[in-house]
Amino acid sequence: MIDSFDDATGNPAIGVDGSSPARQPARGFAQNACVIIPRPRPTHCRVPSRIVPLAITAFTATSALGRGRAAHGEALRSQRGGLRANDFTETPLACAIGRVDGLETLPLPGAFADYDCRNNRLAWLGIGADGFLDAARAAIERYGADRVALVLGTSTGSIGATEEAYRDLEDGRFPARLRNRVLHTPHSLGVFLETALGTRGPCITVATACSSSAKIFAQAERLLRVGLADAAILAGVDTLCGSVLFGFNALELVSPQACRPFDVARRGISIGEAAGFALLERDGAATAPRLLGYGESSDAHHMSTPHPAGLGARLALADAFARSGLTPGAIDYINLHGTATVKNDAVEAVLVADMFPAGARASSTKGFTGHTLGAAGILEAVLTLLAMEQGIVPGTLNSTAPDPVCGPQLALSNETRTIRAALTNSFGFGGNNCILAFGSGRTQ
């Protein structure tokens, strides 16, 4: 269904038959839009089957916008952003950050003191919001601990604790308070939450950079479909740390001001931190939103820049449509990856303009929260579910003059709209892509 969108040439931009037509600028594009010569669609990539939708019976998020759904809903409605001037790093770095207040004075409860670090503190703060912890415990009680999976997404986990240990070395050794080995592995969040919740089902961390906590929805769906679990607790948590702030700075991808996704004057990302949670079950109230589908793919192009034709993203989109049974015309809202880097937004803008009717609405919420990296997938899933609940398309905060490659779908300001079906895009380093499809619950 996505293979016949190029109105100008009549050519498929990704030939299903393996052809690779040179692409002419299509209607609605500036002539200087990136010239795209897509590779052939890999013929071995099988089209997946429809999946049975899963109910999202509880969800919450904590980010620079605040703790819980009400704070996030209010921020979206009132266009209140959460970015501030960087006050996190000791070495000055002129940029904006999306910081969660108060973590410095919120140690984990004594029973979990061994796991104390910024990332696990944010996880614990976040999981307590909106009654999520109670809902998770009730699911464990209802199904049995061995029937509840715990699937985590993070990019850097608690590497902040490792950085701290290196700053405070004692005779070349980690200080005693930071010698718990678990803190220095990518699964730190997983061991902490598995211990705190007492789940006994499969437990695994997905760490695929900025697609991590989108992919956990796909992984959880598979675990339920294959019968290894009856419910899955999903958590995506990433926190501010030196690695990401100075690492992205070294790649010259950090904006000196608050990020401006899709704006002609965009200059890069603003890094944020967040914790997002979702509970997936086979059945739920008719009013509960649904996970309708997902698509995962690899760009096979470059470690830190997207495929110029968005090939991986297009394949992920095709699979999300195939699994959900949706078509481009059925999508009311797309929460874009929209990091505000020059390249990501150019490729993603062309993808949206190509693939969706003019009436579809699309925006990036990174201007509100910053790019929360491994937590972005689930944070933006939660924002999308809130947008559905409230019947608003959140505007692309901080952006005023869209890049000419953007199609008419881009929403700069808030719009009122009934959202029945929505997508969220997540694209990570290593060319790792994941697109999720959500459906609204029935209104009461």
Place this chain on the structure above:
Amino acid sequence: MARTEQGDLIVHIEGIGWWSPGVVDWSAAALLLRDGAAFPTGGNAKPAATILPPHERRRAPAPVLLACEVAAQACAMADRAAAALPCVFASMHGDLAITDELCTTLATDPLEVSPTRFHNSVHNAPAGYWTIATQCHAASSAVSAWRGSFAAGLLESAVLACVDETPVLFAAYDIAAQGALAGVIQATMPFGAALVLNAKRGPRTLATLRLHHESHAAPAAALPAAQAAFVEATPIAHSLPLFAALARANACRVQLPNGAATSLSIEVLA
């Protein structure tokens, strides 16, 4: 879907890759495993990783070389084009060398962080290099699960193979800790292993596994004393009982650590 009435998953192994110091493929490893012999645990040799183009091979981080080497071996044995296979890469620690270098730089002069080192620091760096080298556009994942990293990655790979009815590449690896991290992380040598799994039995089937998630911890594995040093030296060696069973090609059941208090029971079917 290849699932038994008890909810177990059944998958068939079509290819096996192995690289540990001095034991550079599955046939060499199988000999040692059959005999219960000692594995070398030292040396500075690097995996050949010829699947990577020469310029990438020269600059690729150690985990990338290791993971790509074993992944390529498994695909070659399975006679499967890597481009077509969804892939799952598992590692308990990720790139311990880059973490040491990055944290050392951050502690002294954060503005000197190397951009290349940073983008190579992501846990999915091997998946990224692998998909680029093999032109694989299928789903790729990078997972971690503490001591259960091998088992959790194997289970996810088997799930993927069963629900989407596709052969799947699974590779697990860890390298040695260095610098101050070596004081807390128990990992002193590189080791990687890979499997190509298929939910369908076919002419390429080498062995068949029946996987069952256990909601209790695994008992300590009974391994030959000669292999104790190997198990101490690298977390992915938690997989050794499975590979020993595959080398001996006799029906048996092994149990590998998975979650904090759970395990993966694997029946190797004759």
